[in-house]
Amino acid sequence: MEEQKITKIPFGQLGVIVHKSCKELGQKVDDYIVNRRREEFSDRCSEYHLDEIKDSYIIDSDIIRFANGEAKAHLKESIRGKDIFILADIGNYNVKYNMFGIENRMSPDDHFQDVKRLISAIAGKARRIHIIMPLLYESRQDKRNTRESLDCAMALQELEKLGVENIFTFDAHETRVQNAIPQTGFESLHSTYQIIKAMNGLDEEVCFGNEQMMVISPDTGAMDRAIYYASVLGLDVGLFYKRRDYKKIVDGRNPIIQHEYMGAEVAGKDILIVDDMIASGGSVFDIAKELKQKNARNIYVAVSFTFFTNGIEKMDEYYEKGYISKLFSTNLTYIPEKFKQAEWFEEVDMSKLISLLIDTVNYDDSISPLLDATNKIKNIFGK
Template identity: 55%
Template sequence: MSFNAMPYGPLGLVALESSRELGEKVDYHLKQKRLLKVDESESFLVTTDAIRFSNGEGKVRLEETARGKDIYILCDVGNYSCTYDMFGMTHFMGPDEHFQDIKRTISAIGGKARRVTVIMPMLYESRQHKRKGRESLDCALALQELERLGVKDIYTFDVHDPNVHNAIPLSTFENLYPTYEIVKSFIKQEDLVIDKTKMITISPDTGAMDRAIYYSSVMGLDIGLFYKRRDYTTVVKGKNPIVQHEYIGKDVEGMDVLIVDDMIASGESIFDIATELKKRKAKRIFAATTFALFTEGIKKFDEFYEKGLIDRVYSTNLTYLPPEAKSAEWFREVDMSEFLATVIDYINRDKSISPLIDATESIKKLVRE
């Protein structure tokens, strides 16, 4: 056996309640990679029990030992479906409570693991990554806290600003992208002609321009940009409201459009852009995103789909997706469990994950085929 293929230690996967479903899928693929029986008798999952007291206090208990294991803690800090009873009322967990459970899990391990790696697909407080005036630096503080607790490796997806790694320069901080899986799902499920005369990639704002440039270059398409004009004199729900979307780019008449972004929150930007594109006589409109949060529900997405303003939304299962969205005609879920299992398998064997990070050639081959 090659020394590069020797495991760092016995693999243990801790899928917290927020990532239970995704964790079970990752475990399934890990068992396939390690040629284990794909049943419940063998599993890489380390069972945990998150206990909540009636006043809201909590603790995490490990149901089996983590001694000597290479532990991977998987947590979806954006899962708003997790609940517990507090003072007789149902309380929905937020990002702060999910992050606290990560720390509780590390504390329960108690330094017995050979290595602890945290996988947060949606990075905790990633929007609060830099200071503008008198405000907190939540993301940097959280990363430093994990480092102090003994976490050496942190893996996340499509982080708002990768420069937040500067907060923990001596620790591993890997920012992964689901581009290949999204493009593969998009191409396989849609009847497309991927040609710059038939299709165009659109960036919904200047912040997403790098992502859109990457999509357009690997797919051989042209790119367009919508610039958000905001009213900086007022603040609504923590942000300056958008006054108008200004378009910069080639004519989209008769063309299929792919809008790419890291996140869909309420969806207002997508709705405004889709409306503007339809005014310019665009043909079909698709949206691809890493995280679909649907913070204000899916009713308006249903309405835009019925009116023919949006054809499809592609998003990963890296964060919680409500059942009504998963079953909607306009929505397509991109499963990332096999990719995550591959990443964990590589790390556990101390193999470089560079081939997984750069999917350029794989996407180009996919487009050609």
């Protein structure tokens, strides 16, 4: 079963604060919660349950920006005693504000500062505060190599000190960053089930048989994810590892010299490349081209977050050349309209899972069934 029945009383009256970076996703989440609770309580007429049926659980709020760039959060209704969930997309680069007459795009730093402003506006009046940050702030800087900052750990500790009880994210780049806040709830959920479900329902030519498909990890960091996909689908797994030039630094990283492949023969097989995100897309392009040279058939890419920081022109080119057949990516972070309209792009909606997460936590049920999608994936194929 994908959903659990509501069997307990809530920890507190539900309130969802949706930051302007996450309006579209937040509205979908709210709609799911409203419809589910109406169905659950339709045959119960107690005064308590009637109080739980609302047209919306979104708290009216705003971030007011001053002309010099400073800002403040404003909550336009009472949150006293409520179980508050703050939903924010720190990766949304399409949110803008005026500063000294100049239009600026909000950075992840700006979004995270707004989250702290919203917590400050709550002023300790809420019963609990939970943060749902699908793209974890500063998750790419999760460990120290030399004299470097530990931004993600510091951010998590800031939220802990502000009284946040639980932090929820998706496909965290490195889950061990939760060691920075051992007394605060931290969970990284996965989009595996939703992506496989989207692949299975989209194209009849996609065959998940062991003789027809295999899973590829684009680097050693994504190997655990690739092994999970391969295990639950009963497929072989392969690995590319990156040879880097450690004498140079380009855009904050050591440039990749070459991708080396280790694994079974890919000739004649469909390939599923899985990773947590696509940044510029350079690694995926190189790997897809090399797999095609090894006579792979169709190449599918499945990620939780898609950025294409250098634009999508090369992705368009690789689609036209047949190097990449389809890219599956979630709506957990901002997706430009030109991505959505591209023939190679398939959006995977995650709003239902987020709504289930909010309902489950609000009713103090276990979220373990939401963390492990193995049985649900097997049910897709009748295994």
